Amino acid sequence: MTSHSSTVEPIVWTGHSLRLLDQRLLPHEVVYVECKTAEAVADAIRTMIVRGAPAIGVCAAFGIALAAGDTHDRDSTDRNVHEAASLLGGTRPTAINLAWAIDRMLRVAAATTGPLHATMVREAESMFREDIAANRRIGRFGAELLGDDTTILTHCNAGALATAGYGTALGVVRATREAGKRIAIFAGETRPYLQGARLTAWELQQDGFDVTLITDNMSGHFFARETFDAVIVGADRIAANGDTANKIGTYTLAVLAHAHDVPFYIAAPLSTIDLQCPNGAAIPIEERSGSEVTETLGWDRDGQQHRVRVAPDGIAVRHPAFDVTPARLITAIITDAGVLRAPYATSIAEAFSRSGSAD
């Protein structure tokens, strides 16, 4: 398969199962979970063993490939594939790559006569390779936007861990270094799930980047001190007008970037754009359990894992897992089909017609 240019391999297809790096245990333990069924893949997505919009799209494709291998009878296989598609499609509501990947697998299935298993596996493998190739193009386009010595702020994890293996926002970071430029990264820790502290800090540290961890509420202070040359984040769903849903906290960074005249970039493949979705108000926002806010998973000095409570019992909690950044706050969307700028309705439509993938 395609080289990752990252030491991190979040998704490994063994030929008969999907091995997923358990991101809940990072950065403390590097443990893979083996999924042999679509149900196991769905569980892995729901419980956030794997997360990140492009990554869960690719995993759902492999989940359908696994479902297609259960029987040799084509009718049963079709039923299994559709059941798996329905199950996988219901795991996370916000990321559009999930629906995109499932839809693509079902269309290939519908166009295939005879045994389906090998075709489904090949299609999922293609999607895996295409995701890394798309990330590399995003990286090259993004690197051209940055200067020779740049400090960026990122949020959540839009890295190798969120994709098949190179990253969208962190793909831009990798490509910038590959282009011979100096880049430093501030990673917001990304409460409540701490993807920034646990995943981005770890992933960038693994690959020797200059990364500094801050809590999310420190970003304003560093904007005021002119620390950042740009903000680069990923996306879970981009509406046809450019409004972008991404991890909770992204919108705050966009407002801060705008107030400080710092470019705010979204890095995402075209598969994250939902042409059926006219604007941000139409994007469903997943509300997750309050216990993810009141409890934190971590490790003590002896390496023992504990889930600790940090708020009083019985406290009311809100936990929207994503927010929507309006297009007017986005300097550019860095896609695998080039850098898109406002007016996004036009530039997005043009990018799809150029790439011939307005599906």
Next chain:
Amino acid sequence: MTSHSSTVEPIVWTGHSLRLLDQRLLPHEVVYVECKTAEAVADAIRTMIVRGAPAIGVCAAFGIALAAGDTHDRDSTDRNVHEAASLLGGTRPTAINLAWAIDRMLRVAAATTGPLHATMVREAESMFREDIAANRRIGRFGAELLGDDTTILTHCNAGALATAGYGTALGVVRATREAGKRIAIFAGETRPYLQGARLTAWELQQDGFDVTLITDNMSGHFFARETFDAVIVGADRIAANGDTANKIGTYTLAVLAHAHDVPFYIAAPLSTIDLQCPNGAAIPIEERSGSEVTETLGWDRDGQQHRVRVAPDGIAVRHPAFDVTPARLITAIITDAGVLRAPYATSIAEAFSRSGSAD
């Protein structure tokens, strides 16, 4: 002593020692630490057993009173008092109330002939009562600014726990309810030290308020959804031009409030205003240990306390404990001498001359 109108008593003077509610163990355990010496009080401030600008000012005053009780010889007492003042003054750099309280104790000491101990105790007790009275005035002035059915956002803990017992920002909350109005509070958890989750959520829950906990990075989302009628926070130091240092994350909320046309209020006594400090750039910002970012203290389901790590070993961390909100983003400063508005250089000077306390 004055009634608290809060079930929470963070600071109790026993007549010969200072009993401090150990805020590091909240909300899980209600434990008091008894301080019999100025050194013990200094340790309690440094290790954040007690925190909050007005509270540490009052504690420092009692610390000096304790130092004044060690000997009966006036020369030795003066030496002890000055040593205690120096020790206590060095515990936290940002909160100006600390310097204000110590300065007041030293001036009273200098003006006193003969035995000092009883005078120092009386002065500290006065400061305790005056702090609660000032909080109550802040509360009444603030309540007049709010409607009959209000939802506010607050940050960190500017409550009973941060003062002698009623609160500044949360004093406004209490007074609003006492005025017969309905008030709901969103509390930002306030990473890294979680004063919002551990202290504000608990304190408001104890007194039966409608409080909802969110992570700091969710505030933008709720601003966009028009959830908040106002933001009310405390202050650690206010410069003569109105620029305000407060807990890290405050500046971000001020930018968000401005972008969404929501009033942004500072609630603080005049003792938090530093007339010697011309503007925010002159306020020293305490940088605390990175381990407070990478490690979190909490409790498991069995009530066992654990300090858990949530970031990779060896990661670089920044931890400014405060940030500065420029006066132009502050709708009003609610003080014990009335509601001050821009231009703050003028309104602050007038408030001091009205109160006769331009010391």
